[in-house]
Amino acid sequence: MKMVTAVIRPEKFDPVRAALEADGINGMTVSEVMGRGAQKGISLQFRGKTMPVELIPKVKIEMVVPDADVDRVLRIVREHGRTGKPGDGRIFVLPVESICRVRTDQSDPSDP
Amino acid sequence: MDVPEGRGMIDSGATAFILVCTALVMLMTPGVGLFYGGLVRRKNLISMIALAFIAFALVSIQWVLFGYSLAFGSDIHGVIGGLEYALLQGVGMEGDGIPDLLFMVFQMVFAGLTLAIVTSGVAERIKISSFVVFALLWTTLVYDPLAHWAWGGGWAASMGALDFAGGTVVHISSGFSALALALVIGKRLGFGSQEMAPSNIPLVLLGGALLWFGWFGFNAGSALAADGLAASAFVATNVAAAAGALSWLCAAWIRGRPGSVGIISGAIAGLVAITPAAGFVDPMAAIPIGAAAGLVCYGALLFRVRHGWDESLDAWAIHGVGGIFGALATGVFAVAVIGGVDGLLYGNPGQLLIQAVDVAVVVAYAFGVTYILAKVIDAVMGLRVTEEEEYVGLDIAQHGESVRV
Numbered sequence: 239m240k241m242v243t244a245v246i247r248p249e250k251f252d253p254v255r256a257a258l259e260a261d262g263i264n265g266m267t268v269s270e271v272m273g274r275g276a277q278k279g280i281s282l283q284f285r286g287k288t289m290p291v292e293l294i295p296k297v298k299i300e301m302v303v304p305d306a307d308v309d310r311v312l313r314i315v316r317e318h319g320r321t322g323k324p325g326d327g328r329i330f331v332l333p334v335e336s337i338c339r340v341r342t343d344q345s346d347p348s349d350p
Numbered sequence: 351m352d353v354p355e356g357r358g359m360i361d362s363g364a365t366a367f368i369l370v371c372t373a374l375v376m377l378m379t380p381g382v383g384l385f386y387g388g389l390v391r392r393k394n395l396i397s398m399i400a401l402a403f404i405a406f407a408l409v410s411i412q413w414v415l416f417g418y419s420l421a422f423g424s425d426i427h428g429v430i431g432g433l434e435y436a437l438l439q440g441v442g443m444e445g446d447g448i449p450d451l452l453f454m455v456f457q458m459v460f461a462g463l464t465l466a467i468v469t470s471g472v473a474e475r476i477k478i479s480s481f482v483v484f485a486l487l488w489t490t491l492v493y494d495p496l497a498h499w500a501w502g503g504g505w506a507a508s509m510g511a512l513d514f515a516g517g518t519v520v521h522i523s524s525g526f527s528a529l530a531l532a533l534v535i536g537k538r539l540g541f542g543s544q545e546m547a548p549s550n551i552p553l554v555l556l557g558g559a560l561l562w563f564g565w566f567g568f569n570a571g572s573a574l575a576a577d578g579l580a581a582s583a584f585v586a587t588n589v590a591a592a593a594g595a596l597s598w599l600c601a602a603w604i605r606g607r608p609g610s611v612g613i614i615s616g617a618i619a620g621l622v623a624i625t626p627a628a629g630f631v632d633p634m635a636a637i638p639i640g641a642a643a644g645l646v647c648y649g650a651l652l653f654r655v656r657h658g659w660d661e662s663l664d665a666w667a668i669h670g671v672g673g674i675f676g677a678l679a680t681g682v683f684a685v686a687v688i689g690g691v692d693g694l695l696y697g698n699p700g701q702l703l704i705q706a707v708d709v710a711v712v713v714a715y716a717f718g719v720t721y722i723l724a725k726v727i728d729a730v731m732g733l734r735v736t737e738e739e740e741y742v743g744l745d746i747a748q749h750g751e752s753v754r755v
Binding site for chain 1: 393544738747750
């Protein structure tokens with residue numbers, strides 16, 4: 239099992255979610271977050287001066303998927319979350335040790 | 351809005367009432383800001399409220415310098431007022447029923463509100479410096495002549511057109527100007543492909559509540575006296591708002607769920623439509639006027655969406671189309687026992703024709719002049735922020751502030 243954490247543009251969330259759903263990936267946890275990458279946000283010009291905007295709103299999607307599905311998820315997020323300009327975001331893939339369901343006592347490594 | 355006769359007599363009751371009404375109408379301007387602010391995305395929320403305050407402040411100064419005189423100075427060929435009241439010369443504590451200064455400031459809050467409604471057309475993409483220039487030119491070239499035509503002794507008043515509290519001057523003018531601006535400035539980035547849902551609906555409802563509340567001052571105060579006509583206009587105003595809220599609610603319910611934004615939009619549609627009629631129709635006529643306005647404006651909103659116009663805070667659909675409907679409805683439902691003029695239903699079809707001519711000229715003038723003005727400002731200094739600023743949002747890009755997540 240892997241946890242795929244995608245930090246993407248807020249306006250790209252709907253197309254990414256729809257594409258994941260069309261491919262049978264439904265489970266996710268979504269948060270509105272602020273973040274920045276290598277460029278330290280962006281700079282705007284204001285009356286000739288540079289004005290930095292250090293944190294930009296993003297949407298973070300967390301999904302736990304079987305190892306075999308990871309490449310598919312990455313492909314979908316890239317395809318539907320991309321504009322080609324800086325600020326499209328990052329995807330992190332982490333190993334998952336175990337999954338425990340809260341409703342029952344079940345602990346199943348292949349839960350999703 | 352007839353200026354009372356008999357110079358030199360100050361009526362304390364009327365003066366007290368109009369002072370309060372002026373303050374009520376002032377509150378409508380931040381009300382519009384809150385209404386629009388809640389409808390846009392969070393990154394532009396402060397910007398929308400700020401635009402309303404900027405509009406009000408600019409008009410407040412323009413009005414006392416020369417705007418009031420252009421609207422209410424001595425008539426020049428039915429088109430514009432003279433400059434004898436510029437810098438408030440001759441506008442003092444004396445007056446006809448109410449002090450001249452009070453009449454001046456009561457009219458000022460209408461002018462400020464109208465400009466605030468126009469900001470709908472440029473939501474989430476206007477450069478603030480360009481807005482300031484646009485605002486001063488617009489209120490001078492569009493609002494002041496229109497106010498003169500209807501209330502300052504201009505051609506529309508001479509022709510006998512009825513506009514009790516500003517159906518043409520405030521609502522048709524702001525609605526069609528917002529549409530012209532939206533067409534010139536262009537759609538927001540991602541309009542049509544990305545979801546742009548309202549970020550704060552409670553704020554929309556609060557703004558709507560302030561509008562409904564302030565509208566009592568707007569319509570009842572337009573009687574310019576604390577009398578029976580003011581009471582009649584007050585009742586008609588509330589009845590129309592309620593009827594509009596309920597008819598929009600039902601229409602939206604049939605198509606899906608009855609959203610709260612629709613309910614308050616329906617109330618505003620009813621309020622807009624009763625504005626020109628409030629002092630000319632029986633309060634019971636406000637039920638059909640308000641209810642039909644809710645349906646007409648909802649239809650206009652759907653039409654606007656189908657055509658992909660990014661005038662997404664719907665000043666055009668609600669104020670523009672609702673204003674046209676209200677002006678025509680005044681020609682239908684007017685009755686002499688209330689305001690001294692009969693309409694179509696009481697055997698005077700000519701009144702409807704007069705109303706239609708007035709509407710056609712005001713629509714053409716407001717849309718045309720605003721379109722040209724926007725084109726010129728766009729060519730000279732650019733109306734719109736850069737793509738990057740629009741992406742980050744006007745709160746940060748234009749004001750250096752943001753609503754905390």
